[in-house]
Amino acid sequence: MGFSPILANVSKHIALTPEETDLFTSIIHYKKVKRRQYVLEEGEVNNRLTFVTSGCLRSYAVDKNGGEHVLQFAPAGWWIVDMRSLLNQEPARLNIDAIEESEIFFIYKKDMDDLREKVPAFERFGRIIAEKAMATYQHRQVDNMILNAMERYTNFCQLYPSLIVSLPQKQVASYIGVTPEFLSKMLNTVVMK
Template sequence: MMTTSIQFLLESIRKHVTLTIEDEQKLAAVCQARTVKRKQFFLQEGEVQRNLVFVVEGCLRSYSVDENGFEHILQFAPPGWWISDMRSMLERSPASLNIDAVDDSEILLISIPDLDRLYKDIATFDRFFRILSERSLATHQRRLIDSLSLTAKERYTSFCQQYPSLITCLPQKYVASYIGITPEFLSKMLKEPIKKG
């Protein structure tokens, strides 16, 4: 019998591709459940990412820290999202990102060797991750364009559209870091009255 965490993962995958019962069993056999407590690291800069992470409950974030100690958040991963330092994972090289838990979180891990076997054994699984990779690339391109061309307020609106379930529960400093402004500027911006056209 499959756990509710595995069922949630399979439901997420079924939104994009169809797996056979045998495929689902192969996937379930390699998933490892783990709990990550709030503010606990899953991955720290300099470590090698050895597992792909799927979030079942809670929220993880990936970020880098610059030489002045400022955090730059690259991604949030609420339930149903995947997260990784992709370069570290693909190259088996030291991570340039940190990944930690915003809230107490339940995650599923798939080791890189198991992931490679799934790609070979299940053509549909390979297709699923191609779809995810394409969508991720499109999202990151959009975010790069937004960061170069949009105002802070427009970037905030874009953030609200991308992460609607998180906007009310994330600390403002995390939201500010994600959109590239200071927490003080975000607070001031949110207090400004809405202009009517």
């Protein structure tokens, strides 16, 4: 697998010289991840940034009753991380696993920190990615407070158009904050109209 997917993602935000590109690609690691295989488990310290090249990962928390609450899906071309664990080097509260067979690139935090020292443009890249993530999460929080379930579902479809047909309804329901039964009933009502 070549580095073109991750380089295309980076080049949307910063320009790199050939030497900087070589330095960046030298710290990238590749891994195949099987369905349901963890990239990060709650309690571990998140020490790497993960970029999905194919397949799909998700981050989620598990409540005291064993219920899963999906925070993010990461299809091809998306980054995924437990940001608080990564920044503070504390145990993760999130799990990150593959919902289908996937391929990922990952970069260890230490290597990325070193790269930012050598290539200041990566400070800008990190800031842009963090700002976009914050805006997305903030928007989602507001949606969860003021939108009804159907409106949240519509937003999900717009955010993840490639996933709507491939994800189990249980995963979608968890993301929009309803039970799978409620989602099924809601969608059946819409189809009948």
